[in-house]
Amino acid sequence: MKFFIDTANLAQIKEANDLxxxxxxxxxxxxxxxxxxxxxxxxxxxYKTICExxxxxxxxxxxxxxxxxxxxxxxxxxxxxxxIVVKVPMIKDGIKAIKWFSDNGIRTNCTLVFSAGQAIxxxxxxxxxxxxxxxxxxxSGWDGMELIHQIRQIYSIQGFKTEILAASIRNPNHIIxxxxxxxxVCTCPLDSILGLLKHPxxxxxxxxxxxxxxxxx
Numbered sequence: 001m002k003f004f005i006d007t008a009n010l011a012q013i014k015e016a017n018d019l020x021x022x023x024x025x026x027x028x029x030x031x032x033x034x035x036x037x038x039x040x041x042x043x044x045x046x047y048k049t050i051c052e053x054x055x056x057x058x059x060x061x062x063x064x065x066x067x068x069x070x071x072x073x074x075x076x077x078x079x080x081x082x083x084i085v086v087k088v089p090m091i092k093d094g095i096k097a098i099k100w101f102s103d104n105g106i107r108t109n110c111t112l113v114f115s116a117g118q119a120i121x122x123x124x125x126x127x128x129x130x131x132x133x134x135x136x137x138x139x140s141g142w143d144g145m146e147l148i149h150q151i152r153q154i155y156s157i158q159g160f161k162t163e164i165l166a167a168s169i170r171n172p173n174h175i176i177x178x179x180x181x182x183x184x185v186c187t188c189p190l191d192s193i194l195g196l197l198k199h200p201x202x203x204x205x206x207x208x209x210x211x212x213x214x215x216x217x
Contacts, residue, residue: 001179002056004187006167008035008046010053012190017054019193024056026109026131026167026187028087029063044080051081059109059129061087070097078106085109085128090118095125102126109165119151123160129185134178135168144168145177152182172196 002023005016008031016022027050032038037046047060060080062073070093074086086101087109088094098108102125109129110122114137122130132151134144151164163184169175172195178186 001183002185003193004057004059004165004185005193006031006169006187006189008032008037008050009190010035010049013050013053016190016193021193022054022056023185024058024083024187025050025054026059026087026165028061028111044076047077047080047084051083054083056083057085057107057129058083059085059087059111061111062089065089065091065093067093067096067100070094071100074101074106074108087111087131088127090114090122095121098122098125098127110162111167114147116147116150116154119162119164120154120158120160123155123158123162127162129163129165131165131167131187133168134166134174135170137168138170145174145181148178148181148183156182172198 003021004024004026005013006026008027013025032043037043051058060077062070064070064073077086078084085107088098090110090112098110101108107128109131110127111131113119113130113132119130132147137144137147148166165185165187166178166183167187169188169192172192175186175188175192
């Protein structure tokens with residue numbers, strides 16, 4: 001399973017990349033705004049900077065919702081760098097645009113997926129990635145992880161090539177469960193990634209090793 005970090009914060013991207021386990025980055029307009037990145041030129045430059053930091057796929061999201069403008073915006077984003085993946089919402093014109101991008105050699109990430117039916121449409125349109133939002137599904141009273149299992153089964157039976165990119169990750173256990181369910185990619189906040197490092201027995205064991213090592217000093 002590939003690890004992406006879900007942020008537009010350059011310091012967090014660098015920290016995750018320095019671990020040596022980072023495969024890519026996902027962003028969205030909300031994450032850009034959180035970092036104070038405003039205006040089209042600034043956003044485009046920010047994407048370029050991220051691409052120069054991380055050797056992996058970088059999802060850059062369109063903000064248009066009609067076919068013609070999604071295409072126009074997606075072409076501009078794809079031109080920033082070879083690693084850009086155009087992030088397109090799961091809407092009618094979004095599916096049409098994903099098909100157009102697929103036919104014209106531009107990779108895509110279908111975002112805001114909340115059902116198996118939507119996942120099927122994304123795959124049929126030729127999306128490179130498809131992003132089910134696990135945490136938000138859990139918030140609505142449904143089981144987000146069960147959706148990953150369902151999509152994995154459908155994609156395996158049907159031979160769809162679209163990669164399942166589990167998004168809206170809230171904690172380290174979500175990451176583990178996504179790996180068990182067969183997600184191809186997990187995009188996570190930095191805290192969730194770093195949370196995988198932690199276990200109290202590791203801390204106790206290390207303290208004991210260091211204590212014993214002092215006896216030979």
